[in-house]
Amino acid sequence: MKRRSFVSGVTASALTNTAAAPASSAPHRIGMSDVERLQRRFAEVIASDHRYGGQLGIEQEAAALADRALALQESGHATQRVRGYLYGCAAAFRSSAMWAAIDGRRFDDAAVHMREAQALAEMAGDPAIKFRIWSHAGTMYRHMGRPTQALAANNVARGLHINRRDPMFASLGLARQMAIHGAAGDNAATQRAYDEAQSAMDRANPGVHRPVWLNAFYDQAELDSLALSAYLALGQHDKAEYHAYRCLAGLRPHMRRSKAITTTRLAHAQLEQGALECAVNTAMSVSIDAAIQHPRVALMLRDFGARLTEVAPRSVTAETWSEYARTTWESAA
The missing domain is CATH 1.25.40 (Serine Threonine Protein Phosphatase 5, Tetratricopeptide repeat)
Known part of the structure; x- marks a missing residue:
């Protein structure tokens, strides 16, 4: 509430604060x-x-x-x-x-x-906002399980001149391309995109003026977050875990949503490596608020529970998680 x-x-x-000025006989000047x-x-x-x-x-x-x-x-x-x-x-x-x-x-x-x-x-005629929209479109199609369309949309963003003018835009486009390649199961393309995204970020001038939306989220932690997503999709769980820890170490305090998503993905990576107790402890550290309110986090936690039950049915660890989920965020949802 x-x-x-x-x-x-x-x-x-x-x-209220952007309401129009009262009607007047004089023409309003914007x-x-x-x-x-x-x-x-x-x-x-x-x-x-x-x-x-x-x-x-x-x-x-x-x-x-x-x-x-x-x-x-x-x-x-x-x-x-x-x-x-x-x-x-x-x-x-x-x-x-x-x-x-x-x-x-x-x-x-x-x-x-x-x-x-x-x-x-x-x-x-704003290339920065065009980039944002087409880059978001690529992410949308990736989440929908349509990597071919995701790649096509992201390529529109990457084809804009702003990528050549500012390596930070180029880095974001490549990082999201990496996540798409990971979802498509292309290991070589994923690694290549990661290397190029990191190289572009390293070349970016921190003193350049950039849009507020880009400054608010894209940094090394977000690059690691996208690498985590890509390597998790590829089944390279040790690499995924590495990037999860790097992301969590670098996340800025206001990135609460990103912290919950990264922590949940880390739990998945640990689970797939057989570290069941560690994975459950990690999943239980996700804030209850995020587990209840954020649809993506809630879905990933449900998937985590289902996978845990599949990997270790009737285990004490699985029972611990089921009891926790039932008595905390599931009952409060």
Whole structure:
């Protein structure tokens, strides 16, 4: 309830603070101050996503703010530069709605947001937001189990000029390509993409100005998180465990959603190496809040329990996990 109240409160606050000015006989002038207010709201959406992730309230908030940015286009006079920024804000909000839907496993809704975001990004002419949308599309198709489409979408992102201008974008595109190759079972391509992603990150200039959404999440810890996903899919559980520990050591405090996902994947890697007690202890360290509220974490924990029962049926370890799941996050869900 506390989480739902927070998200609803942020939504109401965002819409109230970006409300249109009262009607006046004089034509309303839309300027950079309007754009800056929307950009501050976008930063708040990003922060909410990293704390909570996948919530319907975040998706709805971002979609409502995208509509607000578009409504401003019709509310008065503006320069072409300002109009371009407003389309960019709308595209950014739609891409966040898309990501929240992907993270919440609401793929049909994510596809709708994707199409709207793509059209808005074209009108904005902003290569960074185009990259974000197509990169998210690649992730969406990967989570849907469609690696061919995932690769095609991610290649659109990687083909944008911004990858050549800034190695940090190139690194993210390659890191997500690595995760797609892992899901497709291509070991050689996975390793090659990882090496190239790491090399690009090492070349990136930390002093370059980058979008808030990129600065908020992409760093060495996220590269290790994507490597963890790739190697886990390939069945290379020792490598997966290595990258899980590297990711957890480097995660910034606000990345609560990422911590829960990484910890759950670490438990899977430990389980597949026969470290049953260690795996269960790791899985039990995932916050109950994440286990209940985050659809992706909840699904991975259910898969963990099913795999544990398959590997060690009627074992004390399996019984310990079943009792824990039943009396904590399953009963509270």
